[in-house]
Ligand SMILES: O=C(O)CCC(=O)C(=O)O
């Protein structure tokens with residue numbers, strides 16, 4: 001992990017004109033510039049996953065101080081789109097989770113960094129498949145004036161995979177809470193909702 005953090009720092013220290021050469025593409029791979037992303041506001045599973053997608057994302061927060069009352073965040077509140085996310089962070093405090101998404105007001109708790117440990121966040125597809133038996137983790141990042149690096153490893157279903165309530169997670173009394181959705185369509189919509197349009201980078 002130390003080597004990945006070292007390489008991540010090397011990359012983010014490059015001038016913008018170098019980083020922009022590997023700008024995020026239509027498949028959501030590549031460099032995502034600052035302010036591009038705006039977030040707010042058992043075996044059965046193996047067989048229906050299709051070819052799962054794994055994405056490693058190196059993250060860098062430049063050290064701004066967040067102010068939730070003004071809507072300024074390192075990363076706004078969101079749940080990850082896929083199945084499960086493994087997250088490694090450096091020693092700088094920043095990640096917060098909200099255990100009860102429906103509570104008003106929402107209560108946010110810091111997740112203290114633990115060297116050598118991964119934080120496991122559940123994603124929206126696990127919530128949909130399990131009909132909310134597993135709830136996706138609502139989380140956000142607050143900046144406290146210190147630069148921060150983290151590494152997220154997202155595990156997602158294939159884009160063709162239709163995610164719908166598993167037979168064992170529904171009953172007459174507990175019907176599916178979500179309609180079936182093709183993961184690729186869900187992902188595109190979430191990207192549209194949370195990212196700048198790529199055309200803004202075209203000269
Ligand atoms: O930097 C972090 O601790 C969280 C990153 C995150 O939530 C994400 O990339 O989806």
Ligand SMILES: [Fe+2]
Nearest residue numbers: 078079080139
């Ligand atoms: Fe996230």
